[in-house]
Amino acid sequence: MRQHLEAAVPVGEDPRQHARALARMHEAAVRGTRPLPGRPRPVIGASWSRMRSLGVDPEHGAGNSLLEPARLEQRRQASGLADALPTLRDGLLGVAEDAAQIMVVVDAEGTVLWRDGSIPVRQRADSLGFVEGMSWQERTVGTNAIGTALVARKPLQVYSAEHYVRSHHAWTCAAAPLHDPRDGKLLGVVDLSGPAATVHASTLALVVTVARLAEAQLRNAHFAKLSRLRSVAVPLLSRVAGPAVVIDPHGWTAATSEMPQLDRLLLPDRFAAGQQWLPAYGACTVEPLPGGWLLRPATGALEAGVAEHASTTAELDVRQSHSWSLTVTSASGTWTHALSPRHAEILYVLARHRQGRSAAQLSADLFGTPERAVTVRAELSRLRRHLGGLIVGRPYRFADEVEIRVRQPADGSRLLPFSLAPAVRAR
Template sequence: MHEAALSGTSPPAQPRAVIGASWQRMRRLGLDPDHGRDGSPLSAAELEARRRASRLAEALPILRGGLMSVAEEAAHIMVVVDADACVLWRDGSNPVRHRADRLGFTEGVSWDERHVGTNAIGTALIARRPMQVYSAEHYVRSHHAWTCAAAPLHDPRDGSLLGVVDLSGPAATVHATTLALVDTVARLAESQLRNAHLAELERLRAAALPVLAKVGERALVTDEHGWVAAVSGVEPLDRVALPRGCAPGEVWLPALGGCRVEPVPGGWLVRLSGDSVQEPTRAVLDVRSPRNCTLTVTAHSGTWSYPLSPRHAEMLFVLATHRDGRSAAGLALDLFGDAERTVTVRAEMSRLRRRLGAILAPRPYRFADDIEVVLERPEAPELVLPHSTAPALRAPR
């Protein structure tokens, strides 16, 4: 199949859809199937700075505890990369590490698809799901002696992609349960990060309650990411979307309307002012990066960005390309190919509208009529939400 894909002849069978899509991207990039594309590794100082800045450092003990013994016994290495596919840490079997050195698979290098072709790390960052890539599924021939299994990790505070944890080794050592193990350990690491965030939020809550008691008006206290620690006179909610670079003053918030924002230790005091604050006039849906899709909304009081989950990115993409709106049944058909799945669609739209407020309108679901909507997409059609299996996304690709 690999040789047929490179030569343009008819393959004996079709590769997995996610592999075939990746090979198509590599051919469009013109990547050398023998050597890939050389990249400059980070200096020792740059690598250390990335390690210190990454939240993956907090998850490293869990990742090592869950995977290192397996890596040693199964002749594998454990690799942790950031959201840019830069290798931050690499541990495991010494013989396999030496083989990886000869391949250039070392700390500080970029292991994304643009440099090394189809591989579990780079492809998982684009597909946004756990990936196992075996032997000739790798686009670059020098990687055919390898097998790798990778799972992405997300920051529970804002849903952003932190990076990927991977187990790699000789192709002969492939095992059907490796991917499940890597994914399970990745979920444990995310749980640890989530528990750490909940502990921070609990500390903020203890400090916020006396503050709210003195306010005497409708207000709430959030952390720097908009997670609500405590409320007074406001219906309880989990999170509010704060403007990018939030600063004290008047601001319009999607879920609350006009507010006054004041800093408190560890977060923000948000007072519901009831004042007439200009609502947003422009929304930019940016799906150029398959790793980080965002909705950026501009209002008179500032600009804020909302990181999107894969599902919400799909839904907003459909609405941005159908300004007249979609019914629940229509969205279900767009997303799942099944017009009966309206319950799922309504639940997801309810979550979105709680976060985005007046930006989205119901009956039919659509962007509000008075908002300018800009859709920023990559030039290559196959790079538009490549992780998506929704019929509305598959058809253009």
């Protein structure tokens, strides 16, 4: 599905006049003047509201500290972005240097990992602390393309006084999130930044395109590793008695024997050898393999499935602005998994409607129209494969025997801040 990209400067409008109008809106917003002399874009207005609630100083931002070189290198290696860096550089560095901009790559926590491009612009960025090892989260430097894209979970261009901190008003930035194709987790953001005069409507589209190419490179690398694991798994399973499955560290199936075939298993955040409970297969014995895991369901687990929910509690934690989880506690133990933005939205709506929702109702809850029921059914199909019998259909709901608990922020404006779903924003 094509993603709508909103330009920071409206088509046909003079950037300098638009910057002056933004400056007036910004001044009124930080002073608390009502009504504002104009309306910022919704994503910017929502971010400004968060900055006021966090108490971010519009003059200087919040405190920031530079990572030591050794810790910076650790974050680079742990980010999962090193393999994508060549593609990002090939696609953006030439443009950055020609257009007087810099390319910046940050991790999922907003730490600047790599920075390159125009030397004069890098020198200007130094004066802002826009350097490798610094945090560029919203709560540190205010509204900006990098930090706000991390919260909004979508590509974003920020121009001039759309930045919350005044020292950034001389800049324009275009950023796109980068996701791990193995599990959909947010890895970080790639960004092009430069003087405000370099703003261009096509910059964001370019950044998004290169980000997708980088994700494709990561996906190809993953498929290659999975293929190598499969070459080991097939002969191994031929010697294993009874049902068994070999998966990679992210739950992708390499081979199965006497078991239902699933493309991927949803694994708990803490997964190790020994006894584990998985929604898809129930209780399993887990053994380590080079490059993956061997799973053997406990006797009778496949026949019993996960329909036994008499003492099951599901806790949906949506308190944070950038990470959400589902924790399931049953007689077999406790299982926790991080959720994608879409799955967090769906589970939140279902938790608020224990009686259940039809596909059309969920479509209206998530998209504002009942006409995207097909999309909803496809997403629920994936979610139910992952969560086993916790989610049932006709209508879609948590199983009646499951106790649901929702942990959410006290400030309703900070609930799933990326979400535009009517059912979420109405809270």
